[in-house]
Amino acid sequence: MPFGSFKEALQDGLQNGYAVGQFNINNLEWTQAIVEVANEERSPVILGASEGAIKYMGIEYMSAIVKTAAEMSTVPIILHLDHGGSYEMVLKCIRYGFTSVMIDGSHHPFEKNIELTKRVVDACHSLGIHVEGELGRIGGVEDDLTVDAREASLVRPEEAVRFVRETGIDALAPAIGSAHGHYKGKPDLAFDRLAQVRDLTGVPMVLHGGTGIPDDDIRHAISLGVSKINVNTENQSAFTNTVREIFDRDKEVYDPRKYLGPGRSAIKDAVRAKIRLFGSAGRA
Secondary structure, three states: OOOOOHHHHHHHHHHHOOOEEEEEOOOHHHHHHHHHHHHHHOOOEEEEEEHHHHHHHOHHHHHHHHHHHHHHOOOOEEEEEEEEOOHHHHHHHHHOOOOEEEEOOOOOOHHHHHHHHHHHHHHHHOOOOEEEEEEOOOEEEEOOEEEOHHHOOOOOHHHHHHHHHHHOOOEEEEOOOOEOOOOOOOOOOOHHHHHHHHHHHOOOEEEOOOOOOOHHHHHHHHHOOEEEEEEOHHHHHHHHHHHHHHHHHOOOOOOOHHHHHHHHHHHHHHHHHHHHHHOOOOOO
C-alpha cells in the first residue's frame, strides 16, 4: 500500500473521536512489531523517527526498511520525522521519502519558532508533505535536549492562535504538562489549556510523552481534540525488560534471534494495548 496521509489520518481521528498512535522506531525489530500489529488491528499507524534514531539506523537503511514495510502493509503507514531540529534536517528527510515531519522550534523564542516553522511548512506543503509544530516546552528528554519537567512552560492559547494562523501547520503539539521518558510522579495535564487551544485553532492536537499517562487521562485528552499520541519509552522498556529476563535466566544464550524475537513480541503487546486504548483499531 502507498504511504498514508498524515493530515487525513489525524483529521479522521479528530472527527471520529480517536487518536492515531505514533510509535518511534529504533531498528528492524521495532518496525516489524509496530507494522504487524497495525495490520492485525486494522489501524493506521505513524512510524516516528527521531534524529537520534536516524543517526543510529542510518537514514538510507531506515527509509528502505519502512518503504518495504509500507509496500507489504494493508493499512496506512506514515513515516514521520519526530522533533526535527532544523530546516536542513527536514529537507534531508524529504529526500529520503518521509511523508510528514515535525519541526520543533519550541526551544527558540516565539517569533523565531514561527519563522522556522513557517519556512518548513512552505517547503513541505509545496510537495504535499504535512507538518506538525510544537508550542511551549514539553518536559523530559528529547534526544540531546534536556528540559526540566518542573520548569516546562505550558502553551498559551493566545500564542497558539497566532502560531497556527501564521505558520499554516497541519497539527499542533501544545505543552500541557506531559513529559518524555518516565514520569517521576503522577502526570498533571492542563486539560483546560488543551480545550482552549482546540476551540481557538481547530487543528488536530498532538500529545507527546504518552508513556505513563493514566488511561482515563488519555481518553479525556482524545475527547478534547488529541488525535495523535506519541509513544516510545514504553516500547523501549518492554523490549529491554524482556531481553534482560532472558539473559538473567540463561547466561549461555548468544544467538541474537533468541532474544530479539521475544523482544519484538513484547513491543507488539505494548503497541496493541495502546492502539486499542487510543480507539484506532478497526479504523483502517
